Amino acid sequence: MPVSLPPLSAIRAFEAASRHLSFTKAGEELGMTQAAISYQIRLLEDRLGYAVFIRKTRRIELTENGRQLSGRVIEAFATLRTAFEEVGEKNAGQLVVSSNTTFAVNWLANRLVHFQMQNPDIAVRILPYGPGASPEFDSADIVVSACKRPPKDWISNEIVKADFSPMLSPALAASIGGVTSPEDILRLPMVDPQDPWWGIWFRAAGFGDVDLSGRPNSRMGSQALEANRAIAGQGVAILTPYFCKTALETGQLQQPFDLTARIEEESWYLSYPPTKRNNRKVRLFRDWVFAELKRDGMPVPAPAPETAA
């Protein structure tokens, strides 16, 4: 049970006044009037039962007691200031993004350098989390997640709808003389036949119950892996076209059907705690993500309105 201190505002006034040896200057530093400092010092002396300043004409001096306090109090405030400053700086200069692996590998990886060039003062740390793991809501500034919902008070924007469609390597397609009908796919190996996306896509394509016994969806988090296996010709994967853009453009993969399916509400979300809605680095990153999406022609959510700091 620590000793109770005099009012902190009085201590702060004393700290400043004892540094400047002037109530007026202390008031300026603290953004208040000379009268307020005078009041606070009076309060402090009243509370302590002894004077800390001797009022001379047009200047003040510390009393013996005041002198003894002054040093320690200044020291304590210096400790506080450096503590908050250091943590604040560390915090302002470092942006921690917890992203699910798909988004990190298929989207962030080859664009991040642009953000970093635009904002050389911000050190970005990407923490990818794989399927089965959870985003690091506690330690991240921003989270890009798919299935895992952020704490409900977080500000959350849907950034990419989880459309999906079968993808395969041209070589694999050629091996059966080309893929022209959904049924062709069934003649090829699948990278992950248990993925529930298959069933949904086939239904959307007009094929009722294709038997692909369900398994917890994990494609949201590991498309990079599936994509590589598909590129390597190991099978047909069911992937989100937007995330395969490069592979599709370079011909490493092909998407035989324009038809995409989706599970409503299964999307990638960018989210952050409301505390950080006015945080510079968070705003910069969020806006950059939105701008990139827009360049890609993706629908972009309106960012939540800002509030005065």
Place this chain on the structure above:
Amino acid sequence: MPVSLPPLSAIRAFEAASRHLSFTKAGEELGMTQAAISYQIRLLEDRLGYAVFIRKTRRIELTENGRQLSGRVIEAFATLRTAFEEVGEKNAGQLVVSSNTTFAVNWLANRLVHFQMQNPDIAVRILPYGPGASPEFDSADIVVSACKRPPKDWISNEIVKADFSPMLSPALAASIGGVTSPEDILRLPMVDPQDPWWGIWFRAAGFGDVDLSGRPNSRMGSQALEANRAIAGQGVAILTPYFCKTALETGQLQQPFDLTARIEEESWYLSYPPTKRNNRKVRLFRDWVFAELKRDGMPVPAPAPETAA
């Protein structure tokens, strides 16, 4: 221009909460509700732009940032607490009395031991100041002064009226066959013929202008010295009977005439700054002085009323 800190009340709440890892306990320690702590922490996090606590169910944890702050903040508050505590204790246990020499030597000297026995926890320091010097209004807790008035806002009590009357040693009186009329005094050497008190006393005794060219009054501060010279038979001194009580009782001095004179407003005053009116040691000392005076049959002023701390 130091960095501006978050609101200090929020920092204090954080300090307590981070020690207890509980808002409820922190609230108890600080004498406020759990809701208030919650509010303050929220405020702090809002201001800082990052969280300092992770809210788990029925308990809280420090975030990385919070942990980094916590240590320093606790340290800073400990510094403040020990600083105020130490100075406070030093201050509570030590009573500095700046007293004019007459009062110190002729009154305090042989009584102080009683006060010290009654209050063994208080260390009394008497700072006597001689004629010509000033009381140490700045560093003393209590001042006993005569001519020097305390700063006008001080609480000041008249304790001894400066009555005066001629005093001499019995031997000196016998040397002229006894002193029975004021005129007899003029036949003897005076310890300080320039003292204005002489003229006033002689006038009061019915003798008009006795020629004793004036000189600044200094008897208020050095009666001890004059008294010793009178006791040694060097001359007649004009002294305050109350302060010669012992010498008169033991026959070292005699006061030939009951007549005393006084200059209105010339008195000894006990005074202290209003800041200290409820200060324990100051009250104890003041009350002890008043009690001693009362025992001597002196009129005692009513102490100023106390105010709630």
Place this chain on the structure above:
DNA sequence: CATGACACATAAGGGAATTTTATGCATGCC
């Protein structure tokens, strides 16, 4: 598995603590 207890969050409202404004006062300086 329902219930209660516990710990923190949140909203509304009131009130006290601070601040400001507007002076006064003493004194040092030109």
Place this chain on the structure above:
DNA sequence: GGCATGCATAAAATTCCCTTATGTGTCATG
């Protein structure tokens, strides 16, 4: 001597907190 400077003070206005009351999610328990 007149003015500027720096602190004190009183009254008035705000702002900031804190409390009360209630909600939410979990854990523990019978």
